[in-house]
Structure formats: C-alpha cells, structure tokens
Amino acid sequence: MKERELIDIIARKVMAALYGEQEPRKDAPLTDISSAAYKANIKLDQVENPLALDAMRTKTPARIGIGKAGPRLGTKTLLALRADHASAKDAVLKSVDENILKELELFSVQSLCGDIDEHLTRPDLGRRLSEETKLRLQEHCVYGPRVQIYVSDGLSSLAVDENISDLLPVMIDGLEAKGIKTGTPFFVKYGRVPTMDVISEILNAEVTCVLLGERPGLAAAGSMSAYIAYRAAVGMPESRRTVISNIHTKGIQPVEAGAYAVDVIIKILEAKASGVDFKL
C-alpha cells in the first residue's frame, strides 16, 4: 500500500470518528422542474400549523408557503421561476412549427412586420397586410365565406404548436356538420388581433375568427384565444369582438374549446352581431 492511500484511509477513519459516517449523496430521480410535482415539493417543512399550510396552498395558484434562504428565495423556488420565465420567453421568440402547418395544409402569409423585434414593437404594422399579401389571400381563398377561420402566432407561437392541431379541425368539422361552409384556413405570421379586420374585408367573410397566441404568463406559455367578430371591419370598436380565452392544456382543453367556439359562432351568425352587441 502506498503511503498516500494509507493517509487517506486514516483521515477518513478520523473524520468518521469525529463527525459520523457521511454517505455520498445519490442522484435524485429526474423530475421536470416546470412540473406541478416539482413545485408541490417546494414547501416549508416546519410551520406552526401544517394542516393550515396544506389547506391554504390548495386555495391559490400563488407560490406560497415556500420558505426562504436568509431573506431570499430558496434555490428550488428560484429555478422553478426561471424555468417558467424561460418557457414564456421562448414561446414569444420561437417560430411556429412548419410541420404542424403542413399537416393542417395551412399556407402562410406575413403581416407588415419583417422580424420578431418589429412584431413586438410595432403593433401598428402587425395589424396590416401588404397589397401583395392581400392579392395572395384573394387568389388562394374562397371568397365570401360564411365563416373565415385562420391561425396567427400573436405573442405565443407555442400556443399554435400546442393547440391548433386539435382546435382547428374540431371547429371546421363542427361547423360543416351544421351545414355551415367555412373559408380556406391559413396562417398569419406576426399577426395582431385587429389583422382579422383587414382579412374580413378582403375575403368578405360574414364571421371572422382568428385563433391567436396570447401574451405568455408564467402559469401558461401556450395560451390561445379565439377572437370572433361579425362583419369585422377596419377601425371598428374593440367591443365588437367576442373572445374565448384561456385555451391551453392546463386551461380549457383545445377540443372542448373548439366545440364551444362552434356554438358561439352559430349564435353569432343567427344574431348577426358580436361582442357587446351580442349576448350569449
């Protein structure tokens, strides 16, 4: 035995005698740090009233009863926050998955915004289309549909990726089953909600519905809304839009939301009105 190894063994024995045996820590099993299970584990262990703590944590989605390090957040809390923020940022900055658009046979057009920075800072350009784009839509789409549905990234491309494969077919099939012809669906990159007004005018749609990604929060990066308007027109008041929001895997499921949107659209067609002019 070498002298070095001998010293190591003696040192270990002495340390064990002084401070007790310390087993090396095993790697914890893999958990998703953005999951509810990971967050559920971030919990103060010593409290005056443990039952009350559990009860209160079920009453709010807020991150309470999480403890601290000195005056600061614990490491797991900090990492969970950063993970959720990262998902939200990525949802804004990423592009929609081209394969999903292909599978749904959606062709793409773009607003007047040239890139993501312009999209985020120039909502006035995001709600407009070039003359070329307008012509392209007129060439490729059914003119004068009763219902024109289209998809747009808005502020979350992730919302399109996660919801649209379920949401869009349910809506088209649901309307067709009621004998309502829908227009040619497509995708608008860098779109804003009022882009639907231009589209309604150039395609002469009776009802226009855009399925659009919402500004991501920490709770849901892929939340989608359906904005629906009867005879949408450029410059009309915002109050003429009917909105179905919170469509995502942790909110209203896309299939369920699609069926609901079909009902709403049918009622809007009957009432010939939308938004505040229309009572569900």
Next chain:
Amino acid sequence: MRLKTMLGGKVYAFRSVKEVLAKANEKKSGDELAGLAAKNDSERIAAKEVLSELLVSDLRNHPVVDYDKDDVTRMDQDSVEPAVYHKIKNWSIGELREWLLDYNASEADIKYLSKGLTAEVIAGVTKLMSNLDLIYGASKIRIETTCNTTLGKRGTFSTRLQPNHTVDDVDGITASVYEGLSYGVGDALIGLNPVNDTVSSVREVLKRFDEIKNQLEIPTQQCVLAHITTQMEAVKEGAPTDLFFQSIAGSQKGNEAFGFTTETIEEAADLLERKGTAKGPNRMYFETGQGSELSSMAHHGADQVTMEARCYGYAKKFKPFIVNTVVGFIGPEYLYDSTQVIRAGLEDHFMGKLTGLPMGCDCCYTNHMAAGQNDIENLTMLLAAAGCNYIIGVPASDDVMLNYQTNAFHDAAAVREILGLRPIGEFEAWLEKRGVLERGKLTGRAGDLTIFTGR
C-alpha cells in the same frame, strides 16, 4: 427662444418646444412607435442642448396640450404659485438642473421651488439628468403622507402587499396576505387588483381585509383596485375602505379613456372623507405608467415622459397617500428592454418626487419584454437608494392574476437590510410583536404564513 443648435458641423433645427421635448428623451420604443423620437443619438443630444438653453418660461408657456382643451393642463398651470414662478422664470433648464443638484439646494428649498414648476418644466429637467442624477436628485426629497400610518419618512422603505388571485377567491387572497405579512410586507397598503369589477366582489374582499386588519391589529391601509365608480358604490353600501384607487393619464382624453372625469375624483374624495375607514388626511391612490396615453391615442403628439409628468401635475391636487408608476407593465412597444424600463422607473420616481408626490414604483416586466427578474432587482436597489417610498410585493415575484412579474415578498427585507432601511415604525413594532422581525432582520419564524391562522 432658440430652437436649433450645431453638432459635428451639422445644424439641427426643431419646429417647436414639443418636438424638442420629445427628441431630447432617452431612447424609448413608445416614442418611436408614436413617430416622435430622435432619428439617432446625435439628434437626441442636439435636442438636449437646445432644451438646456430654453427657459422655464418657454416650457411653461408651451404646454404640450392646449390649456383650453384639457383640464390636466389647466389644473397644472393654475397650481403654479406666481411668486415662486417669478423668481425662476428666466432660468434655463440647464441651470435648473444644476440648481437642483447643488449642495446649497436643501430639501426645503426644492419643495418651495417645486410650487413654481409645471409638468413640462419637470419633464424637461428630467431629460437632462443622467440616471445617477435622477437618483441623487430624488434622494434629497422626502414626501410624507398620512392615512392610518405615515409613509415616506427618511430611513423607511415600504411595501404594498398585492395578494392577487385568478378568480378572487377570498380564502386564496387571505393566504397570500398571510404569506406577505410573514415576510414583513404590507406597511404601505394591502391592496388587491380584482378580476371581478363588481360591487359585491369588491365589498366581500374589503370586508375580509378589514377583519384581518382589525383582528390582527395591523397598523396599515387597505383597498381594492377596482374602477373608482365600483369602489364608490361599494362604500355607499357600507364596504370598509381606507383608500380609493384610480389609474390616471396625462391628458383629459386619457382620463376619459380610463372612464372617469375630474368631477368623479372630487366626488370620490368627498365620499371617502365622510364614509372611509381611515384617519387621513391622505386617502387617494393613483397609478401611472409611461405610454398609457399613446395606448389610448390621447398623447396629443407629445412624448411619454412629458405625458407622465403631467399625470403627476394632475395627481397633486388630490393630495394622494400613495402614487406609483407600474413601470414595465405596458410591454415592449413602449419600453423595449431593461435599459429603457430602468431609465423610466428612475425618471418617474424623480418626477413624482419633484412634483411633491409620495412616489413608489411597481418594478415590473412582462414576458414579451427584453427584461427579466435580474433587471427588476437592479431597479429596486436603485430606487431604494433614491428614497423611493414603496415597492410592490407578491408571492415569489409571480403575479398569478396580472400575468407579469414584480418584486417578490422576499425582496424588501433584503433591500432594507442592505441599505439600513426600515418599514413604517408602527408596522415594524407590530412585526416584532408577531415575531417576524428582530432588529431589522427576518426571524426563523418569518415565512410561516400559518402563524396568523388563529387570528
């Protein structure tokens, strides 16, 4: 009045005081969206030079919205004290900047001078200040106001506890209130942003806040930040509130877009004096934020810093208990990144203080901005050093209702400890009695929200 200057052999000429004010701004995406910003940095500096030589009287005589058309302009102009104004009307804006920063300008001197300044003058001098100038200048000024307790004393740093909930569940809101209290948060206010802007919901939450406040004997203030008309209805029906809240803008048109008029505020103030639960005399709470006028097309072709200064000129008439800018809430089309949001936070705080307001800041950001929690923590430290009256606190920085991030409950305690600041005296004594705070530090018991469940 000289509206042109030379820089690098090139002459820069401006058409109006309003254009000089806009182009002298630090770069902001909102001014670019409005088509008002300087084309490049050279033009920006040229505008700053022109602004530095304009006189106080030039800015007073050219308000960015006409006196006849706008009650914000009228209230601001009419509040100027002629004797003070007479002394300074021939100062240049550059001289005003140096006077404010001078060792000879005491807190009392600045407060006296403030009575002779209009919003445009305050915005103008702000545009000549660097970030450290804004911090240093503001740190000279303390504005104290009293509702149930007194906010803003030198050496204090306070917080509004914001226990927002996705569906206004009263027990869920209560849980977040306990969480915040257990970190020493809530001396300025316990105030909820409601989801439901209905009288019954507002009344129910206020009633719960009142119970908590009375049973735990917490020396603080409470309100629910519904629309002011909803709060008024709730109080008429007997709901207990200490403060009335309203978001305000820098033009009459902007305020109308928020759904109120000056008469509404006057009526509300009168109602609260009779039926409110606070001692007073300060009973109003206003929120502002650069860009809100442009978002309702009520900016009258003026830049967002000048419009923000006009909010403060409007607010001061109502002697509010607290005012804060919600600086990063509006999104990247107004404040693009961390540089812009930090600058705006420092500008707003300085302008509010120079106007004489008890200024706080919601140091916040949305997820589509080029900013994050690190940037907001930076801003918080800078503002605390500047003497900011209060910040916001939410559980772990994540506001589950407004879908944005602001300061965590954990932030104020760290900032106070680093800078030697304290909560409001009575509140600190209460925290010590509850075992949450000891000699300015959180105890081991802090963070246990269940210590309040027995009430």
